[in-house]
Amino acid sequence: xxxxxxxxAVHDRIRQEIKDNSVVxxxxxxxxxxxxxxxxxxVQVLNNMGVQYKGIDVLTDPGLRQGIxxxxxxxxxxxxxxxxxxIGGCDIVREMQTSGELKTLFTDKGVATKAA
Amino acid sequence: MAxxxxxxxxxxxxxxxxxxxxxxxxxxDGDHYAARVISKAFxxxxxxxxxxxxxxxxxGRMGGELHALxxxxxxxx
Numbered sequence: 001x002x003x004x005x006x007x008x009a010v011h012d013r014i015r016q017e018i019k020d021n022s023v024v025x026x027x028x029x030x031x032x033x034x035x036x037x038x039x040x041x042x043v044q045v046l047n048n049m050g051v052q053y054k055g056i057d058v059l060t061d062p063g064l065r066q067g068i069x070x071x072x073x074x075x076x077x078x079x080x081x082x083x084x085x086x087i088g089g090c091d092i093v094r095e096m097q098t099s100g101e102l103k104t105l106f107t108d109k110g111v112a113t114k115a116a
Numbered sequence: 117m118a119x120x121x122x123x124x125x126x127x128x129x130x131x132x133x134x135x136x137x138x139x140x141x142x143x144x145d146g147d148h149y150a151a152r153v154i155s156k157a158f159x160x161x162x163x164x165x166x167x168x169x170x171x172x173x174x175x176g177r178m179g180g181e182l183h184a185l186x187x188x189x190x191x192x193x
Binding site: 087095 | 178
């Protein structure tokens with residue numbers, strides 16, 4: 001995420017996506033049809049919270065699948081971004097949901113969630 | 117593509133000598149693990165960074181030969 005060099009088309013695209021969309025989930029499959037249990041788990045967390053997000057399928061784009069790992073220095077998919085900030089993968093998202101930190105994060109960042 | 121639990125533990129302890137490490141082989145297939153790592157090294161470090169430190173201790177295996185490692189990092193009480 002500290003990579004500010006230009007000229008890497010994949011990184012530029014990622015930067016644009018997380019700038020244009022408040023909540024972005026890089027995942028395997030789509031929100032409707034997740035192709036991996038870890039991606040499905042994060043989709044479920046976001047859906048349960050009623051958060052609007054953009055799901056981006058890395059399986060359809062090998063360059064993106066590799067590029068996102070380099071971009072955030074994170075070896076696995078899914079990856080959740082909120083307001084341009086890398087939040088974490090499946091373990092962190094689930095842990096933050098359980099502790100209530102995720103709800104606080106969305107509120108602090110001005111992202112609407114469903115009333116509990 | 118599998119990795120032994122004691123190899124994971126060895127790599128983590130190599131990077132965090134004070135760590136208490138608990139590894140569970142979730143499915144008994146040598147491919148889906150849960151790891152709990154408790155170390156003073158995590159004090160004051162954001163959670164994403166804590167996990168990055170553990171991934172880095174695994175020297176690139178995470179996401180490759182190690183498909184699934186559910187990770188929980190903590191600081192000593």
